[in-house]
Amino acid sequence: MLLDMxxxxxxxxxxxxxxxxxxxxxxxxxxxxxxxxxxxxxxxxRYRTDDVELLHLVRCLRDTDMPIARLRDFAELVRAGDHTVPDRVEVLQGHQRRLDERIAELRDRQAVIQHKIDYYLGVLAERTPEPVEETI
Amino acid sequence: MLLDMxxxxxxxxxxxxxxxxxxxxxxxxxxxxxxxxxxxxxxxxRYRTDDVELLHLVRCLRDTDMPIARLRDFAELVRAGDHTVPDRVEVLQGHQRRLDERIAELRDRQAVIQHKIDYYLGVLAERTPEPVEETI
DNA sequence: ATGGGACCTGGAGTGCGCTCCAGGTCAAGG
DNA sequence: CCTTGACCTGGAGCGCACTCCAGGTCCCAT
Incomplete structure (x- = not known):
């Protein structure tokens, strides 16, 4: 069973x-x-393990809306060698911060939208004045 | 002091x-x-209160990446009259669900990115083998 | 009356991130 | 030998959501 190495x-x-x-x-x-x-x-x-690993990170960063240009800058840091590790950390941490903000914004907007939904549901409830069902 | 009404x-x-x-x-x-x-x-x-209110919702929905096409569909429901309220609720609830998913995805990706940051920080710590400072 | 500012129109242009295409090479299987 | 399938290239095209523009109108204050 020839393991493909x-x-x-x-x-x-x-x-x-x-x-x-x-x-x-x-x-x-x-x-x-x-x-x-x-x-x-x-x-x-032929993609090497290195490529695949970088691509994994790239995928994460794209999935979280990092623009291609910033990703290229990051990739250049990677190519520039180990001395850029602090810079890379800074890029990633900046991104995490922006993500925190984005998530917070999404939650805020969700709350506004929920208000609208609740308002609509109120309108509906009023319009169909179903008697409250009481458990005896 | 003429209040502008x-x-x-x-x-x-x-x-x-x-x-x-x-x-x-x-x-x-x-x-x-x-x-x-x-x-x-x-x-x-001349924008009326109605327009402004709808625009407020539109803003929220755009800020949370609802595409223009879906927004137009929603706006058409609004224009079609009160009988579309249930449909509107469904559109908004669908959007909320997608937002929940999106937030969850962002959090997942954040975790992966954090791993990378931690890895980098580990590399840095190793490279500068600062002696652990001990409080006497 | 003149200048400035807010607004109008239709239509063209922009930036981003892919996505598609024509035409070609190469290696393996029937 | 021939087909199939995976891949190659350079370059064009696309969808989305704006954004910009030229040329015009209207109204108010100096």
Missing amino acids: RDYYTPGEVAERFALTLDTLRYYEKAGLLRRVERSPSGHR | RDYYTPGEVAERFALTLDTLRYYEKAGLLRRVERSPSGHR
Whole structure:
């Protein structure tokens, strides 16, 4: 049962894993979100563990609306070497802060919307003046 | 001290109140998010309390990423009359549900990002092996 | 009467993040 | 040998939500 110990992943595998299209994957590379990915002799991409890990983070950051431009800046820090770790931390912490704010905003807006729903439900209750059912 | 009891608002006032541009305000009207707004004899828009209230809700829904198309559908329900209140409730409740999901997703992603931050902080701590300061 | 400011119109332009396409290469299986 | 499928390229196109613009009107204060 030949365990497949390849040390790389094909574009199809990576795309599926992160629920991205091949186009998006290539777009991210062009945009500088990934380093220039390795190739097989035939020119097909080979994603290394490093790429996949970075892509995992990229996915999280995109899912939370970090713009491509900021992601590229972050990726450049990664490529620049270990001495940029403090800068990377700062970028990520800034993002977390913005996320906290965004979540708080969503909650606030939700409250306003809930008021409207409750108002509507009140209107409905009035319109159908169903007698309160009493348990004897 | 002549209290200004106008029963309408100018475009400028409305735009400022909701932090929208005049262009966006007109765009929303064209897009069907507001009913065709009244005009002064000179052709300038006059927003009524109704418009302002709807716009307030529209603002909340846009701030929480409801697409323009769905907002237009909602606005059409509003225009269609009181019998659509149950439908409106359903639209709003559906949106609340999606918001709950979105918030949950943001939190999940935040956790992943926090792991990365912690990992980086670990790397940094190792690199500068500061002796633990002990309180005597 | 003149200048400024708020507003009007229709339509073009922008930025973002993909998404699609035509035409091509390569490797494996029947 | 031929087909199939996975992948390649550069570049065009798309959907969304605005945003900007030129050229115009109206009204009020100096």
